[in-house]
Amino acid sequence: MRVSDARRRVALAGGAVFAAAAFWPAPAEAHLVTTGLGPIYDGISHVLMSPDDLVPILAMAFLAGLNGPAAGRRTLFALTVAWFAGGVAGFYSSQSLVPGAAAAMSFLVLGGLTAADWRLSPGIVTALAVVVGMLHGWLNGAGIAESQRELLGLVGIASVVFVLVALASAFVVSLRAAWTRIAVRVAGSWIAAIGLLMLGWNLRGGV
Amino acid sequence: MTGVRGVKTVREWMVLALMFVLVARLEAHVQSGQAAGLFTGLKHPISGLDHVLAMIAVGLWGAQLGSPALWMLPVAFPMMMAFGGFMGLVGLPLPGVEIGIAMSAIMLGAAVARESRPSIGIAVLLVAFFAIFHGHAHGTELPKGQSGLTYSIGFVMATGCLHGLGIVIGLIHKWPAGKTALRAAGAIVAMAGVAFFWRAVT
Numbered sequence: 001m002r003v004s005d006a007r008r009r010v011a012l013a014g015g016a017v018f019a020a021a022a023f024w025p026a027p028a029e030a031h032l033v034t035t036g037l038g039p040i041y042d043g044i045s046h047v048l049m050s051p052d053d054l055v056p057i058l059a060m061a062f063l064a065g066l067n068g069p070a071a072g073r074r075t076l077f078a079l080t081v082a083w084f085a086g087g088v089a090g091f092y093s094s095q096s097l098v099p100g101a102a103a104a105m106s107f108l109v110l111g112g113l114t115a116a117d118w119r120l121s122p123g124i125v126t127a128l129a130v131v132v133g134m135l136h137g138w139l140n141g142a143g144i145a146e147s148q149r150e151l152l153g154l155v156g157i158a159s160v161v162f163v164l165v166a167l168a169s170a171f172v173v174s175l176r177a178a179w180t181r182i183a184v185r186v187a188g189s190w191i192a193a194i195g196l197l198m199l200g201w202n203l204r205g206g207v
Numbered sequence: 208m209t210g211v212r213g214v215k216t217v218r219e220w221m222v223l224a225l226m227f228v229l230v231a232r233l234e235a236h237v238q239s240g241q242a243a244g245l246f247t248g249l250k251h252p253i254s255g256l257d258h259v260l261a262m263i264a265v266g267l268w269g270a271q272l273g274s275p276a277l278w279m280l281p282v283a284f285p286m287m288m289a290f291g292g293f294m295g296l297v298g299l300p301l302p303g304v305e306i307g308i309a310m311s312a313i314m315l316g317a318a319v320a321r322e323s324r325p326s327i328g329i330a331v332l333l334v335a336f337f338a339i340f341h342g343h344a345h346g347t348e349l350p351k352g353q354s355g356l357t358y359s360i361g362f363v364m365a366t367g368c369l370h371g372l373g374i375v376i377g378l379i380h381k382w383p384a385g386k387t388a389l390r391a392a393g394a395i396v397a398m399a400g401v402a403f404f405w406r407a408v409t
Contacts, residue, residue: 052356115282182278189282190367193289194359200296201355 039149043156046140047164052103053136053157054164059110059191060132061165062184064125065172066117071125072169079129080162086137087144087154094145101202103139106132107195114188117181133161244354248361251345252369257308257403258341262366264315264396265334266373267389270380271319276327280334281370285363287335291342292359305407307340312400319393322386341366 047053057079064075110132113120120128137154144153175181252258262284269280294301301307314333317323325333345362376392379385 051360055360112286115286179278186278186282186367189285190363193285193363194356196286196289197292197296197359197362198356200293201359204296204298 039152040156040159042149043153043158044160045156046153047157047160053140055191055194056103056106056110056132056136057161057164058168059107059114059188060129061168062172062188063110063114063120064129064165065169065175066114066181066184067120067122067125069173071120071122072165072173074122074126075129075169076162076165078126079133079165080158082130082133083137083140083161084133084154084158086134087141087157088137088151089134090138090141090143091145091151091154093138093142095142099202101199102135104195104198104202106135107198108192109195111188111191111193111195115185115192116188117185244357245361247353248358248363249365251358251362252365255345256399257312258345258366259369260396260399261308261311261315261337261341262369263373263376264312264319264393266370266375267319267377267392268315268323268330268334268373269370270374270377271322271389272324272327272330276330277374279327279331281367281374283331283335284338284370285367287338288342288366289359289363291339292345292362293342294339295343301340301343304340304344306404307337308344309400309403309407311337311340312403313397314400316393316395316397316400320390320397321393322390 047057060075060079061072064072110128113128137157140157141151141154144151172181172184175184252262265280265284269277272280291301314337318330318333377389380389
């Protein structure tokens with residue numbers, strides 16, 4: 001067996017195992033993950049395991065990336081700071097004043113704008129990032145307070161927001177081929193569709 | 208190549224060990240029904256032949272029509288399908304859902320079989336119209352105790368992947384024999400649609 005073949009097989013086996021691992025822990029995805037490694041890691045894990053926060057972050061990054069480097073740079077800081085600020089405010093208010101349907105709306109709006117690929121000024125994208133960040137940050141902060149966890153978890157959450165937006169928006173900005181931008185728009189349409197269904201679940205209640 | 212095999216085995220075991228450690232950590236909290244919702248959502252669109260054939264036909268037709276329909280149809284479909292699901296969730300009735308689904312297979316299959324080339328607006332409208340029926344029928348069938356969010360994610364992803372499958376199959380359109388095969392596939396979808404229609408009305 002050649003070494004390159006062996007490496008390929010190792011990579012394939014590793015990839016398959018990681019794919020299995022990625023699906024396997026899904027039963028546990030939930031708010032306020034307990035890793036046992038401290039509040040910062042709990043915050044990091046929370047975002048990575050909670051699609052209701054993870055997807056809007058990615059959607060915001062896609063939208064910013066489609067609107068160019070300036071929008072991407074502004075979103076990187078605006079979303080992170082707003083998320084953290086909203087989180088602190090939510091933590092001290094200790095109440096999830098924001099209705100659950102509001103989170104669904106962020107899916108719908110960000111996904112819809114990404115799918116439509118409307119050209120937005122960096123200012124509008126930044127304003128959207130602030131609103132989305134404040135909204136989800138508030139929900140996170142209030143959740144942390146309600147479950148009597150430490151505020152430090154927000155540092156982990158904000159760190160993941162920063163890293164994810166940096167990676168995803170830079171990736172989208174770098175896309176040149178037409179089909180790659182279309183793939184991002186298709187992802188946006190999926191996110192909007194999920195948001196619409198979420199809104200329905202929220203209005204129906206009980207799920 | 209014992210050395211290489213050894214490296215491979217050690218890496219695999221390390222990854223496996225990491226996986227089990229992660230699972231043990233991450234299961235230590237209270238919410239439930241998340242994975243079940245995702246898997247139910249992923250399975251649901253592929254559990255009904257009517258939905259599968261219609262979704263693949265959307266991809267095939269997009270591939271025949273080429274850009275921009277190639278991507279506009281798969282963008283329009285999930286959003287309008289979700290709108291149908293939303294209608295079902297908030298209790299808005301939609302008459303003749305099963306007939307609408309059967310008609311979608313007939314019309315989309317016929318469009319592929321005839322290699323119809325309407326304007327992009329008409330094609331998107333047709334697909335969007337039928338998407339509402341599929342969403343209304345399938346978008347709301349969440350078993351108790353499962354997560355609506357992850358169900359929706361799985362449902363939309365599986366539907367999108369079926370479109371993708373149709374587009375990939377539709378790439379054979381580049382070859383003359385492939386064109387014929389695609390048209391035959393469209394005819395099969397349309398005939399299956401007739402069977403679905405018969406089942407819906409009897």
